Amino acid sequence: MKSPLQRRFFEQILVMLGREPKKPAEVTPAAQKIHVFKRGNRDFIAEKKHARAHAVPSHRWRTRRWATLIFANLLFTFSYLLDIQVLEGSLTASRFIGFHLIDLNAALQVMLAHKHIIVNLLIGTGTVMLLWLLLGGRSFCSWVCPYHLLAEWAEKLHLWLVKRKLVADQPMDRRLRSVFWVVFALLALATGYTVYEAISPTGIVSRALIYGPGLALLWVLALLFFEVFFTRRAWCRYACPIGLTYGFVGIFSPLRVKYTLQDCFHEGDCRKVCLVPHVLDTVLKGRAVDTEVPLGPDCTRCGLCVDVCPTGSLKFDVKGLSKLL
Ligand code: SF4
Ligand code: SF4
Incomplete structure (x- = not known):
């Protein structure tokens, strides 16, 4: 029989594909004891909430992440401009001091378009797969993807406008992303072209940073405009197949955020800052299936929730090593 944590592990894969998280059917006795204690001690929780009002927000992980993302992308630019051959190419396909690196989604699209397995691509993909398997799958999104940073800034503007009631957020159905993943795969298969690569803001921004801006940037601006005035983080939440591909890679990743x-005390600040709040359903009252719960593979390991949590209930964790850290 599966334990509540094992059951949650499989459910989180479905949640990544678009299913809404459900109340757990079963929780461990240890977690149940804490839930019951919290239900009977509302004053204690209220006291903690009051203390939280004085907690100073931290930007520790956000600063590290932005610095890493900018450094990684500028390394491409300077390698090209100075011809130092450290990191050649762009995020879609590159060579790092001689090692071939190929974006997993791009490799998949190319193989579908050519309708056979290309051995050279598999070698470059294997290195990338191993890297992101160790580093957390969707951590590619928040720590490397240049569109993520632009979208994060656009999101700040969107939230500022929402707060002043100048725009209203219009959420979409999360299942759309899985539909888009299949549609782009079928398009590559049917047309023989990597259709998605032509409109991927990740590739467009990466190439613009290296080789200079082109007309394709207008598409990226249109996406950002849509995210500022209509739907919060629309592309990453509801469309990008790269995010879903790396989500699959992260399923068995040892690096995750643990709750x-x-x-x-369930005030929910973490869910307000998160790109994928469905992975944080475990912080809702009565939802945690165990005393410690690793977040699902759709988590981008951005660390915003770790920074914002006033009680340290969310922390980065390496499976099997946490006791040593
Ligand atoms: S979901 Fe796509 S566009 Fe968004 S951060 Fe991830 S790779 Fe970049
Ligand atoms: S759960 Fe935390 S680390 Fe994961 S994406 Fe959301 S805010 Fe970022």
Whole structure:
């Protein structure tokens, strides 16, 4: 029989594909004890909430992440401009001091378009797969993808406008992303072209940073405009197949964010800052299936929730090594 944590592991894969998270059918006795304690001690929780009002927000992980993302993308630019051959190519396909690196989604699109397995591509893909398997799959999104940074800034503007009631967020159905993944795969298969690569803001921004701006940037501006005035983080939440591909890679990743039930007082600040709040359903009252719950593979490991959590209930964790850290 599966334990509540094992059941949640499989459910989180479905949640990544677009299913809404459900209340758990079963929780461990240890977690149940904490849930019952919290239900009977509302004053204690209220006191903690009051203390939270004085907590100073941290930007530790965000600063590290932005610095890494900017450094990685500028490394491409300077390698090209100075012809130093450290990191050649762009995020779609590159060579890092001689090692071939190929974006997993791009490799998949190319093989579907050519309708056979290309051995050279598999070698470059294998290195990338191993890297992101170790580093957390969708951490590619928040730590490397240049569109993520632009969208994060656009999101700030969107939230500012929402707060002033100048625009209203219009959420979409999360299943759309899985539909787009299949549609782009079928388009590559049917046309023999990597259709998605032509409109991928990740590739467009990456190439613009290296080789200079082109007309394709107008498409990226249109996406950002849509995200500022209509739907919060629309592309990454509801469309991008790269995010879903790396989500699959992250399923077995040892690096994840872990939730500890004991100290959490369920005010939900983490869900407000998160790109994928469905992975944080575990912080809702009564939802945690165990005293410690690793977040699902759709988590981008951006660290915003770790920064914002006033009680340290969300922390980065390496499976099997947490006791040593
Ligand atoms: S979902 Fe796509 S566009 Fe968004 S950060 Fe990930 S790779 Fe970049
Ligand atoms: S759960 Fe936390 S680390 Fe994961 S994407 Fe959301 S805010 Fe980022």
